[in-house]
Amino acid sequence: MSSIRLRFAPAPTGSLHLGSARTALFNWLVARGSGGELILRVEDTNAELSKPELIDNIYRSLDWLEIDFDGEPVRQSQRADLYDDAVEQWISAGVAYEDEGAIRFRVPQDGTTSWDDQIRGAVVFENQHIEDFVVRRADGTATFFTANAVDDLDLGITHVVRGEDLVNVTPKVILLREALGESAPLKFAHLPLIINEQRKKLSKRRDDVALEAYRERGILPTAMVNYLALLGWGPKDDVEVRPISEIIEMFDIADVNPSAAMFDVKKLEAINGEYIRALSPEEFGKSIAPWLEEEDWAGNVDDEVLRQVAPLVQERTRVLAEAPKQLDFFFWDNQEMDSDAWQKVMLKDSARSILEAARSVLADVEWNVEALHEAVRKIAESHELKLGKAQAPIRVAITGRTVGPPLFESMYFLGREVVVERLGNALQKLVEAQR
């Protein structure tokens, strides 16, 4: 058995929570950085919690983050006998007693229970403030405290890394372990909470706490892990975005900041953007595929065109879910026109004249990016406009929007026929509107 053993012990209450993911990550960092072992222990002492789909979600999420475990997962729902034995042991030792069918642990009325937290230092509770707590429910099932203490002992856990919201249960678990004759005290590290803008613990009701929600929006797992590592911890050399292998090497649980950390989606997305830009074109193409498939123009996507056009949007993408709207005009059947965009540029005096000039010049200009660029540049010149201004109506006519990938590259890949047709359509719409 390895000298360092940790466990990640989620209760399968739904989709994996961001805070749980961070706890899993920090446990994993300690294990992988120390040559220790990490066990996955599912805390499904409560019957409703052992639903297969809930447990699957945990596996899927952890797998997505590439947080791996040693050995098979342990299910508390299958270890009732062990908990029973412990409770019987406490009863016969006189430290637990029956109360309305449940069994309570008798907490000493004097003295203190304390531990040296790796993140917070000494934490001390006076025993008189700890109430006698239930270790076995009237229905015969073990409570969290019992399962926790028994399993940590039985599995040879040496280090417990968990959220700060569990600080107050720690003295109870320590008492239970002592009553079981523990051979060595656990090393505890209570992680700071992840909080929202209101500086409150992330809540399921009002915050996006499901890890899956971020996956669905197109956050890369590597970016998520990197960002999560930065919540409560920071590298001493100030390089925040870096491979997980380096983080494993630099990470030390004792360096973790004890104060709560706000979850900042903007920063997550900024980091995600960096990871997206660092992808190879092939990887990027594969990454956005699931999002493109959901579009109604998905059937029109030409893989070769997509391959050439994807790099144009890669550096403009912060979350993968944004990719379709940057690429749609390459593939749609019925062109959509953003009305704000139309209002903004097509109502200008020069718009009609620019579109007319573009339609006629582009009808037989040489079809390459440089020539297209030059052609539009000349139109701009003749209208005494900067290229940036002059290309606006052309962009809107062709892409339906005021912003998007570089225009001349886009026109080039779209092809002469489509470009001229869209310019014509826009012109017609403009003329009709002016009548």
Next chain:
RNA sequence: GCCCCCAUCGUCUAGCGGCCUAGGACACCGGCCUUUCACGCCGGCAGCACGGGUUCGAAUCCCGUUGGGGGUGCCA
């Protein structure tokens, strides 16, 4: 109410007694680049909650105040 924890720019952090007129990142604001938007680059704004100690010297150590948070289930 009681118990426990926390306190460096708006946010995440570096700092673990002198290297700090406090560094980085995100956000924000200027500028450059430029075919839009981005990217990139340059610059700016902005912080040690307060009060006492300890010390030659405190963001760093101690105490208090204030403020915030967590817990207080036969949930986990």
